[in-house]
Amino acid sequence: MREFRAQRYTEMKKSYTEFFSIMLCVFVFFVGNKSFAQSLDLNGMAIGWGTASYSEQLNGQLGIRYIPKLSAEVSVREKYSFDAEVSVNGWAASTFWSNDSIQLDEDLKPYRMWLRFSGDQFEVRAGLQKINFGSSSFFRPLMWFDQIDPRDPLQLTDGVYGILGRYYFLNNANIWIWGLIGNDDPKGWEIFESEKDRPEFGGRIQIPVWTGEMGLTYHNRSADIRMDSVNFPANFYGFVPENRFGIDAKFDYEIGFWFESSVNYIDFMIKEYTYTKLFNIGLDYTIGFGNGLNVMTEFFVFDNSEKFFKSGNTISFSALALNYPVSIINNINAMIFMDPENKELYNFINWSWQFDRWSIYLMGFWNPDRFQIYPGRDEINLYAGKGIQIMAVFNH
DSSP states (O other), X not given: OHHHHHHHHHHHHHHHHHHHHHHHHHHHHHHHSTTTOOEEEEEEEXXXXXXXXXXXXXEEEEEEEEEEEEEEEEEETXXXXXXXXXXXXXXXXXXXXXXXXXXXXXXXXXXXXXXXXXXXXXXXXXXXXXXXXXXXSSSXXXXXXXXXXXXXXXXXXXXXXXXXXXXXXXXXXXXXXXXEOOOOSOOTTOSSEEOTTSOEEEEEEEEEETTEEEEEEEEEEEEEEEXXXXXXXXXXXXXXXXEEEEEEEEEEEXXXXXXXXXXXXXXXXXXXXXXXXXXXXXXXXXXXXXXXXXXXXXXXXXXXXXSTTSOOEEEEEEEEEEEEEOSSSEEEEEEEEEETTXXXXXXXXXXXXXOSSEEEEEEEEEOOSSOOSSTTOOOOOTTSSEEEEEEEEEEO
């Protein structure tokens, strides 16, 4: 049965890729016809970096990444337009350890591959795309479909396969509706993959409120649970429905203020994981010092429990960030994350230079040996321990 599902999923994923590829080929055909074509652009981003850190042992990494992007647009009867984007993410890295071991890693995969039809007040986008929303910056309860790292100056993240429709009202309110299918890995805060042959679906409403806006979000999926460990029944296997509900708002009056919350309900046999509740609140203010010193802070709580109005396994983090523009091309950004339960601090600083085509980042960090900002991502990485990283980016 399991082999049948795996084979079916492979066939379905292949069909999705072929479908989107055919759509893009048809689109490129029209773009190639001068009577239809309006714009065709090829650009990209080349990245090189070097990292040195000490976490239980001395580590180092040298890496390169290239993301070329082809985009095109065609107007239809002046009111409507088709546009498309295709990009690839290719990278290679060599990691060194003080025990003389070397690890070589590389990957080449689609980064974005979508086709969009849009008008003055709507858009429908299909394919491999980025879908993200919410008000928070560091700890994001509504990080459902991306995994953007707040420390990453480029804000890179994998996309998801699906269809997204948005309608914009004249009062700045808007409605989102989406359907997803064919995504391999867990997304956002997910631990388990989604059931391979079952679509996920959801939606979002954003409305203007006072000096800002508020959003209500919903998503439904079926989680594919396969566990064999000392913590769970041996070889437990099944599909479990999951419903997510989110609310967020952001206002700007003298100071910036926002909150963001998400509740996941999963009909799970391990009752203490029935409800997953995430809440984040944040403030920011720019002090009139020099060129303007921006101060931002957030407080985040993550909780698993059997009942909605009951606390269970709780983890909390807080963050403080300072951002100062030294000059037009020069900027300093510092972040401090606090884990009060373990009495640990995570420190990160980024000094950047921005030119016409080049961007240079010099980053330093002083963190615990095991970097764990987000629950469920307990891995040692190059930002663990103490170290520096230099990154050069060329845009063409």
